[in-house]
Amino acid sequence: MEITVEQMYNIENKGHDMGFLKKFMMENAGAAAVRRLVEKFGNVESKNILIFVGMGNNGGDGLVMARHLAGYGAKVTVMLLGTPENIKTEESNWNWSILEKMPSVKLMTGGSTDFNFNPDIIVDGILGTGISGEIREPYASAINYINQTNCYKLAVDVPSGLDPQTGETANIYTKCDMTVTFHKMKQGIPKRKDLTGELFAEKIGIPPEAEEGIL
Ligand SMILES: NC(=O)C1=CN([C@@H]2O[C@H](COP(=O)(O)OP(=O)(O)OC[C@H]3O[C@@H](n4cnc5c(N)ncnc54)[C@H](OP(=O)(O)O)[C@@H]3O)[C@@H](O)[C@H]2O)[C@H](O)CC1
Ligand SMILES: [K+]
Numbered sequence: 001m002e003i004t005v006e007q008m009y010n011i012e013n014k015g016h017d018m019g020f021l022k023k024f025m026m027e028n029a030g031a032a033a034v035r036r037l038v039e040k041f042g043n044v045e046s047k048n049i050l051i052f053v054g055m056g057n058n059g060g061d062g063l064v065m066a067r068h069l070a071g072y073g074a075k076v077t078v079m080l081l082g083t084p085e086n087i088k089t090e091e092s093n094w095n096w097s098i099l100e101k102m103p104s105v106k107l108m109t110g111g112s113t114d115f116n117f118n119p120d121i122i123v124d125g126i127l128g129t130g131i132s133g134e135i136r137e138p139y140a141s142a143i144n145y146i147n148q149t150n151c152y153k154l155a156v157d158v159p160s161g162l163d164p165q166t167g168e169t170a171n172i173y174t175k176c177d178m179t180v181t182f183h184k185m186k187q188g189i190p191k192r193k194d195l196t197g198e199l200f201a202e203k204i205g206i207p208p209e210a211e212e213g214i215l
Contacts, residue, residue, distance in 0.1 A: 002187045005129045005165040007214050011183065015210035023091040025182070025204045026057060029157075030064025032202035033180040037121065037154055038072060040178065045073035050119035052142045054126040054160070055082045060092030061156045062125020063099060070104045077106040077115070081126060081138050084109060111138025113145035121152045124174045126160035129186070134171045135161055143172045155179040158186070159195045167191030
C-alpha cells in the first residue's frame with residue numbers, strides 16, 4: 001500500500017506520542033539502509049563512503065548510517081551541508097554529537113565538494129519528505145557533485161530533489177542506484193524508478209497502532 005507524505009508525518013507523530021520516539025525511528029531507518037548496503041556489497045570494510053547530510057531528519061538518518069558503517073569497518077566521511085549549530089532537529093543533533101566522539105568517522109561541514117579521495121559509495125541524505133521549492137545552496141552543489149561522480153549511490157528515503165508525494169522533480173535531483181524508504185512506500189517515489197534505482201520500503205519499528213485513524 002502506498003501512502004501520502006502527510007499520512008507518513010501523521011503516523012510518525014502518533015508513534016512518537018505513543019512513546020516510540022523519533023530518535024528510535026531514525027535509528028532503525030539508518031540501520032535498515034545500512035543492512036541493504038551491506039547485503040548489496042557483501043562487505044563494506046575499507047570502502048570509502050561519503051555521506052551527504054542535510055540539516056533535517058533525512059540528514060539525521062545519514063548520520064545514523066555513518067555510525068553503523070564505521071562499525072562495519074568502512075572509511076566514512078560525512079559532509080554536513082551547513083554548520084552543526086544549524087542542525088534543525090533534536091534527533092539529528094543527538095546523532096551528530098555521537099559522531100563528534102568518534103574519530104573513526106571524518107566529519108566535514110559547510111558543503112565544499114573538493115574531496116581528496118574517490119568515494120566507492122555515496123549516501124544521499126540531503127533531502128527527504130521535507131523538500132519544498134527549487135533546490136538552494138549548498139544542497140544544489142552537493143547534488144551536482146553526486147551526479148558527476150562515478151560510484152554507487154544510495155538515496156535515503158528518496159533521491160534528493162524528487163518530491164515523494166507527486167513524483168515531480170525540482171530543478172536538480174540525484175539519480176541513485178538504490179533507494180531505501182521507510183515504513184511504507186510514498187506515492188510519488190515509484191513513479192521515478194529511473195532516479196531511485198532498486199527500491200525498498202523498510203519497517204522502522206513504528207507500532208501498527210500508530211496508523212489507526214490515519215490509514
Ligand atoms: N518516515 C518516517 O517515519 C521517518 C522519517 N525520517 C526521515 O526524516 C525525513 C524527513 O525529515 P524532515 O526534517 O521533515 O525533512 P528533510 O530532512 O527532508 O528536509 C528538511 C530540511 O530541508 C530544507 N529544505 C527543504 N527544501 C529545500 C530546498 N528546496 N532546498 C534546500 N533546502 C531545503 C529545509 O530547510 P528550511 O529552511 O526550508 O526549513 C529543512 O532544513 C524523511 O525523509 C526520512 O528520511 C526520520 O528519520 C524518522 C522516521
Ligand atoms: K535523500
